[in-house]
Amino acid sequence: MLAVLLFAAFWVVLGFGVFFLGIRGGPKAALETRPPGSWRARRALGWSLAVIYVAFGIAIPALFLVGNHNNANGQVGGIKLTAAEKHGREIFGERCAQCHTLAAANAVGKVGPNLDVIQPTYQLVLHTIQYGCLQNPPPGSQEACLGYGTMPADVIQGTDAQNVAKFVSKVAGKE
Numbered sequence: 001m002l003a004v005l006l007f008a009a010f011w012v013v014l015g016f017g018v019f020f021l022g023i024r025g026g027p028k029a030a031l032e033t034r035p036p037g038s039w040r041a042r043r044a045l046g047w048s049l050a051v052i053y054v055a056f057g058i059a060i061p062a063l064f065l066v067g068n069h070n071n072a073n074g075q076v077g078g079i080k081l082t083a084a085e086k087h088g089r090e091i092f093g094e095r096c097a098q099c100h101t102l103a104a105a106n107a108v109g110k111v112g113p114n115l116d117v118i119q120p121t122y123q124l125v126l127h128t129i130q131y132g133c134l135q136n137p138p139p140g141s142q143e144a145c146l147g148y149g150t151m152p153a154d155v156i157q158g159t160d161a162q163n164v165a166k167f168v169s170k171v172a173g174k175e
């Protein structure tokens, strides 16, 4: 955060420097000449440009930073995530995202079904994590899913699995 602000400040300062040298006709002229007549007008112009620099250099990046911050801290399409769901989101990124698409986790995996489309319930996610999926399961098997392919069982367990299930069932299809 600090680094980004310093970075923005650097460009703002550079912008001012270039601007003031420019308006006085280069570094030498800046030292030698006092600007004639319309000094007031130039100063007014200088200030308005300064305002523009500040707006673009600080205000707009700051807005984006605030937006990203919200995102990283679990605001998904206006839905507020609990600590458990944020944790679930991280685990999802590590263990599920390579195979599944889920917009709220920025996941674009194509091996398994798009979770934004099938919008699984908490129970279904938990069940699927526990038993996995077989493409041609025996009749009545716990590993029966949609028949698309194979999903490994027990990729995660316990609280991790519950948190992922909470997260997925809350956000799927919402962003």
Ligand code: HEC
Pocket (backbone or CB within 6 Å): 092, 095, 096, 097, 098, 099, 100, 111, 112, 113, 118, 120, 124, 125, 128, 129, 133, 134, 135, 144, 145, 146, 147, 148, 149, 150, 151, 152, 155, 156, 164, 168
């Ligand atoms: C190696 C790839 C892979 C990984 C990793 C993976 N999945 Fe899957 N997943 C699949 C496939 C393939 C299917 C479809 C299975 C089928 O159609 O029978 C699937 C199906 C599902 C379903 C739908 C089940 C149903 O019956 O509708 C859910 C929910 C799901 N996965 C959640 C997860 C979660 C949560 C994780 C992370 C813990 C995860 N998956 C990790 C490949 C994967």
